[in-house]
Amino acid sequence: MDLTVQQLRYFAAVAHELHFARAAQRLHISAPSLSQQIAALERRFGAPLFRRDARHVELTELGRELLPMAHRSITALDEVVSWAQERRAGGAVVRVVGSRIGSVLPGPDAPGVHPLPERSGPGPAVGGSVNARTRADDRADAEQRGRSATLMQTYVEGLASTSPPGPTAPAPPVTVLRDLVFSEPATGGGLRLDLYLPEGVPGPRPVIVWLPGGGWQRAARGMGPHLGRLFAQRGYAMADVEYRSSRTALWPAQLHDVKAAVRYLRSVAQHRGLDAERVGVWGSSAGGHLAALLALTGGDPAGEGDGGHAGYSSEVQAVVDGYGPTDLRHMDEDRLPGGVVNDIDPASPPWGLLGGPTTDRPGLAAHASPVSHVSGPAAPFLILHGDADLLVGPKQSRRLFEALHGAGSEATLVSVHGAGHGFFNTDALERTPPLPTTVHTTRCGERTPARPGVLTSGLVERFFDHHLRRHFSD
Structure with a gap:
């Protein structure tokens, strides 16, 4: 479905007003252009997105399902536009054309273009000119930054092309408790989560914590699979958790935040009907990285932070890691041919997380790497990674799997053939044929032979x- 960013912006602007203006839930649609854009959106979806009369308007069920997709598409695009504009100072110029981002490396005489910065280097210089080898290195770095911008464009456009949810069979009702404050750190303001609770389920409900990706720069609730349909309707309590951006607080603030979320859920377990002994965590990309660290550092008091609810454990009993970085020291080494190079770019996610390149901060990079915390049997792991991932090389997941194997843990590594980065960030798994995989499993230090499989939701x-x-019945 071909939706333009402008249409999504109009939709999200109206929906945002409805979503957050809780007191009145009122909006006057008087601007012709806005009404026309809403009408265009509704024609494309073949169903109304808003219910409205002369004075009031509210989202339809379809509109409520589209809202998080519109938000994540727009905010992701805004992040890339902001990131791309910063690249001008580094020599790679990125231009925005409509809803597309194109990477270019123009000549120094192009209007409005900043040429590659000149810097001194070894070797002879004539008349103040820059050494030829230094110029070549700068040019190569700029070209790599341009390629990285293109890769980010592809990733974001994949998010923006998410199709709307289709009709689903009637399912058990789910209560959604939104904007529950679970921690109030000194920087960044209060942190919130949304809790999806299945109705009519006897006994304490097992909990799954969802941690979104976003390069540690943005962790927006709603940026992920359909938690209500996929899990809450089947008896799980689902927690959609946000954590601080690396632009607000550097490492290890993000780990402290997600640990605080788990402790909070245990603190309200009796009140909310949660099973405090059965907590799993699932994350994608940066969220997968944090999910792995939750499982591997649960018994370490030094890693808890001061996010509140100190009397409760942050340990988890199962973890799903979707294509998360596992060893920040080797991300560039593990990249696929043509993949993103991080340590040459101040705007790269690892650089932003640590406050500098990993080569300058090896100790901090090791501390932020899940593989560094594998020291003995851990909670069971399910690790999934596309073998065509140009943002996080699939060898990163292999490193974690091998470390868990060596420690005698239970782990399954699923290599998804032909898949790139971000297949958990949308509803793609529900809408495409099952993807072929190769499955590797280890238990108690013993491997089972690799076997073919398929990836489905x-x-x-x-x-x-x-x-x-364990004691939960359907």
Whole structure:
């Protein structure tokens, strides 16, 4: 479905007003252009997105489902535009054309273009000119930054092309408690989560914590699979958790935040009908990285931070890591040919997380790497990674799997053939044919032979069913 960014902006602007103006829930649609854009959106979807009369307007069920997709598409695009504009100072110029981002490396005489910065280097210089080898290195760095911008464009456009949810069969009702404050750190303001609670389920409900990706720069709730449909309707309590951006606080603030979220959920377990002994965590990309660290540092008091609810544990009983970085010291080494290079770019996610390149901060990079914390048997892991991932090389997941194997932990590594980065960030798994995979498993230090498989949305549920439903019945 071909939706323009402008249309999504109009939709999100109206929906945002409805979503957050809780007191009145009122909006006057008087601007012709806005009304026309809403009408265009509704024609494309073949169903109304808003219910409105002369004075009032509210979202329809379809509009409510589209809202998080519109938000994540727009905010992701804004992040890339902001990031791309910063690249001008580094020599790579990125231009925005409509809803597309194109990477170019123009000549020094192009209007409005900043040429590559001149810097001194070894070797002879004539008349103040820059050494030829230094110029070549600068040019190569700029070209790589341009390629990285193009890769980010592809990733964001994939998010923006998410199709709307289709009709679903009637399912058990789910209560959604939004904007629950779970921590109030000194920087960045209060942190919130949304809690999806299945209705009519006897006994304490096992919990799955969802941690979104975003390069540690943005962790927006609603940026992920359909948590209500995929899990809450099947008896799980789902927590959609945000954490601080690396632009607000450097590492290890993000780990402290997600640990605080788990402790908070245990603190309200009795009140909310949660099973405090059965907590799983699932994350994608940066969220997968944090999910792995939650499982590997649960017994370390030094890593808890001061986010509140200190009397409760942050340990988890099962973890799903979707294509998360596992060893920040080797991300560039592990990249696929043509993949993103991080340590040459101040705007790269690892640089932003640590406050500088990993080569300058090896100790901090090691501390922020899940592989560094594998020291013995841990909670069961399900690790998934596309073998065509140009943002986080698939060897990163292999490193974690091998470390867990060496420690005698239970782990399954699923290599998804032909998949790039971000397949958990949308509803793609529900809308495409099952993707072929190769599955590697280790238990108690013993490997099983690799076997073919397929990736479907049910794979994650079956993993959590096996490890979290000990005394839970459908």
